[in-house]
Amino acid sequence: MRIGICVAALVLAGWVTDAAAELRLLSIPGNDAWADIQQPSVSQNTYIELVEFERYEGGIAPIRPERLVSVPEVSLGLTADEVDAETDSILLEFSTNVARVDVVAPADVLLEDGTTLAEGTVLMPQWTSFPRSLEAVQLLRRAGITEIEAMINVAESFPRPPGADKFNKALNLTTFGRFEGALTGIRLQQGLGRVFDGDPLSSFERIDRVGQDVKQQWSLYVDFGHYFPIRLFRSFPRLEEPVRVSSYIFSRGLRGTEQVIAGLSLEDPATGPLGFPDFIEIGETFPTFIPASSEPANLEDTIAVLFDPPTQMRYSLMEFNSPLDYDLAEMEYFADGFVPSAVYNSLALPVPKATLGRIFWDEEKIGDPAKSRVIVRVRTGVTTEANVYYRVNFYDREVEWVEEGAIVVDRRIDSPTEGQAIDLEAAEFNLQAREIYSAASPEDRESIRISREDYTGLPVSVRRRIEPDLEFWSSPQQANRGELINAPSGRSFIQIGVEFVSDEPESGTILSNMRFEFSAPQITDQVLGEIAPAVDVAAGVDTTFVLALKASVGAENSGFNRLQVFTPARVEAIEGVEVDLGDGQVVALANAGAGGGDAVEGQFQELLIDDNQFVVSFPTIGGDGGAGELEATVKARFRARVIDFHTRFSASVYLDTMGTDVDRQFSNNGILAVSGDVLDTLAYFLPQRVVGDDVVDFGVTDQLSDRNSLVVLADVSSQSDEVVGNFEVTPNPFTPNGDGINDEMTVLFDLQRLLAPRSVRVEIFDLNGRRLHHTERQLASGGYSQPWDGRDDAGNLVPPGLYILRVSVEADDAESGRMRVVSVAY
Known part of the structure; x- marks a missing residue:
């Protein structure tokens, strides 16, 4: 088995000579098709494939039970009297299909009698059977129609393999206990199974005693194993000497009402005659059934129930309320549209021991884009069995x-x-x-x-x-397209799961070209993190926090030199960084201030301080290629505030090998190094996530409370009732005259007590109440900043003077806001 692995070189030749900053991509499909790396079913005898592999090049999608059926190539000069047995058999097989859409004449058709059939004339209405008569088939050929789109009978399931060409081998048949005895496996397969074999010439006879009426009426439960959008149910007796069902009630199982029903098992030979209890265990689940059609006195050979729009059906119940004998040739369930759900799972795919990066895939929508979606999940593990x-x-x-x-x-x-x-x-x-x-x-x-x-x-x-397996494998983690894989790195295997969901039969999503990044070797084997103080922290008040990291760096690891910490609000200050390389010697690094690259020995630099994160650099820890195992402890002290009662900090470490002469963009997905002149991508450094766990005893080392995690619990009792808190404007006044000094004003504020992201507006008004400038963002609880350069919405500098600044939030109960007078001077 081969998975297509390519290398995306992100190093610009000539810029870097001492390190290979590159990403590798694992892609599906690469050298193998999706089907080749699919986890196989554990039972080939009772299985249906709900994922389409062949229809969409390089992609997968939920199946649509439909197919193109060729119109029989009969001679236009053939008459009904000249039809032989072979041709009649071909016409019979053709007639068992049902048209999915109207079949219309693509152009005017000249008939034998000299008349013309106009273009667009419906030759075969949708949802009706294909014709069996020779004349009707010849008309299709005269019209130039060679293929017709047909719905598939998703109940065609018997015989089981070696009859492996049946559509649905997962169909399960059970009977309510009103027979003299339960149907044996042989009678199910060779008797009742004929009703689901796709052959109208075979049938099942329901006769209690020869020459006598039926004494025990019965019901047939059908379980497809999965839900299908059923357009048409059809049942009919054998073609020769048919004996129709004289009375029936056909019901469908209501989706979402499934529950386990305890009782006796039909397959238990010790059960004996089944008469009581009424409710026996016919399967793992049992839904509520609602009637779809009933006929107390049926006079038609063919029972047909049409669903418009299609109904999602897995379970059906046919109650034969007849005191007379009858036979069944076929019970057919024709589906029309995408199945409502389908799942693809890959094998455990081998990958190098590496840091996982972002995951990408392409999507193509059919029908209403809002009515279908894919959910991608990723697991990683250390064994071949997930x-x-x-x-x-x-x-x-x-x-x-x-x-x-x-x-x-x-x-x-x-x-x-x-x-x-x-x-x-x-x-x-x-x-x-x-x-x-x-x-x-x-x-x-x-x-x-x-x-x-x-x-x-x-x-x-x-x-x-x-x-x-949750011992040797991680739990499935949902992946977001273009974002980091949220599953543990450094493991030998990865499994990809794709769930397709269609809310309506006409809509579906095709997934293709999946690929994900990884870099090897890992920069560390593992990084654990813990923050303190972690309890009774005053919400909205700047507090000194200590983030402690414990990094395990092996001889094969490349080490790290960057720490990225995500915070609920902009930090007030980074007070210090301490490093212990495992020798018990704690080195306090000096703050070299703001910078753009590597810190020199004994120092750390502030690379970024933003509303929601800060990044510091320090000399590379580990990665000297032969020093053996290293367990380093790093402590970062910073002043910040928490807003909500429960705040989870997150952090990552990196190895940045680029020089100081490049620009960097920091995000949750990694560090992007670019050339400032032409915005070329030079390198992309993947983060290694910090996992919350016990690192140090803060009570001993710093006299601080901790929770052995990255979670902080705050005391919100002293927090104001205002939604907008810690409202500041700096500098005020400001002078947007282009001299580089106080050219821009920054609005600082916290959003608190929000249960979900809300619309937040920052607006500037003149003293007459005329709005000059505004911005609007969807924001959650946290600390934010918004700059204003003194220009109105048209881009013109406002005159010097006094203005009204308003920050407003569409909160849960009403609009809440704060105002401030600001001054513009020149």
Whole structure:
């Protein structure tokens, strides 16, 4: 298996000679198609593929159960009397299809009798059967129609493999317990299964006793396994000597009402005759059924129920309320449109031990763009199996280990067999097996787990649940296009999951050209972080915080020299940075002030202080290529304020290898180095996230409260009731005369007590109330700044004088705002 990996070189030749600042991209599809790296089904006998791989070049999408059917190539001179058995069979097969759209004459058609069929004449209405008569087929050929778009019967499912060409092998048939006995597997497959084999010449006869009326009426439940947009339900008896259903009620399961119904199992041979209880377990879920069509006295051979618009259906119920015998040739469910949901999961894809970057993909919308979407999720792990597979063992216990060779070392403290190799399937350890397994080393547990291949080979009767592996794998994390992958880096495998959602059958999304960045080797193995004080911090008041980092840097890691911290408001000051390289010597770095590149030995530089983040540089920690393992501790002290009761700080470390003669753009996704003259991208440095955890005992080192995390809990009792707080204007007055001194005014404010982002307006009025300038942004709780250069909305400098500044917020209950008089002077 090969995954297409390409290299995106972001280094401009001649600018950098000592470091290779490049990103690598893993792309799907690359050298392999989406289908080649798809996680296979655990059961090829009861499976339906809901993802389309072939229709869209290089992309995947939810299936649309439709196909193009060729019009039979019959001679236009052939008469009905000359039709042989082979041609009749071809016409019969053609007639089993249903048109998805109107079939119209593409041009005027000259008929045999000399008349003309006008262009646009409907030759076959939508949602009706294809013609079987020779004359109707010949008319289609005369009109130049060679292919017709047909809906697919999603209930075509039997026989199971080797009849592997059936559309839906996941369909499940069960009967309510009103037979003399439950239908056996043979009768389901060879009897009732004929109703779902796509062959109108085969049928199922419902006869209790030969020559006698039906004594026990029955109901048939159909479960497709997934929801489909059903346009047409159709049922009919055999073609020769048909015996129609004389009375019925057809109901559909209401989506969203599914629940588990406890009861007896139809497949349990010990159950015996099924008459009571009425509600038996027919599947894992059981919805509320609502009637779609009923006929107490049916006089038609074909039962047809049309749904316009299509209805989302997975479960259906057919109640045969007939005291007479009948037969069923086919029960058909024709779908029209995209399935409402479909999921694609990749295999565990091998990747180098690297720092993960951004993820990208392309989307193409069909129908209403607002009515469909894709949700991409990413997991990373250290094993080739991303799931845990369970089975029932000989002792009727649900376990996740193999039957043969389930041997681990007993690591239970003070147990009689401590340190001994134990076979978990041995009878003498039956009651202790789970405890022994849980205490075993991760390596032992991983080595005896059931693999996907093992699980597929198990009898269905002993298979049990499948769950995501949360021990050796991360939980699935939703990915946002163009943003960093929110899953742990430095792991050997990655799994991509794509969920397609269509809110209406006419709309769907195609996903293609997925790729994600990574850089190897990692700059560190792991970075943990903790902040203090973490409790009872006064909200809205500047407080000195200490962020402590513990970085594990191995010989293969390249080290780091940048720290980026995201804050709820602009920091007032960065008070200091301390470094301990693991030798117990704490080095306090001197503040070299604002700068644009590497800090010299013994110093740190302030690279950026913004409304929501600050970045500092310091001499590279680690990465000397042979010094072995290094565990460094870094402390950053800064004055900042929290706004809300619960604030989660976030931080990242980087290795920036560019010089001081380039510009940098800092974001949550990384550091972008650009040439200031021509805005060429020179390098892109991926962040390594800081994980909240216990780093130091702040109570001992700094006499501060901590929570072993990056979360701060604030005391909001002293916070004002105003939505806009800490309102400042500086400088005031200001002089926008272009001399570089006080040319711009900055409006500083906090937004507090907001439950969601709101519209915030900063406006400038003259003393007559005329608005001269305004900006509007959607902002959440936090601290913000807004500059004003003394110009109105037309770009003209305002005259010197006094003006009214207003900051207003559309809050949850009413508009709230603050005003201030500002002065413009020259």
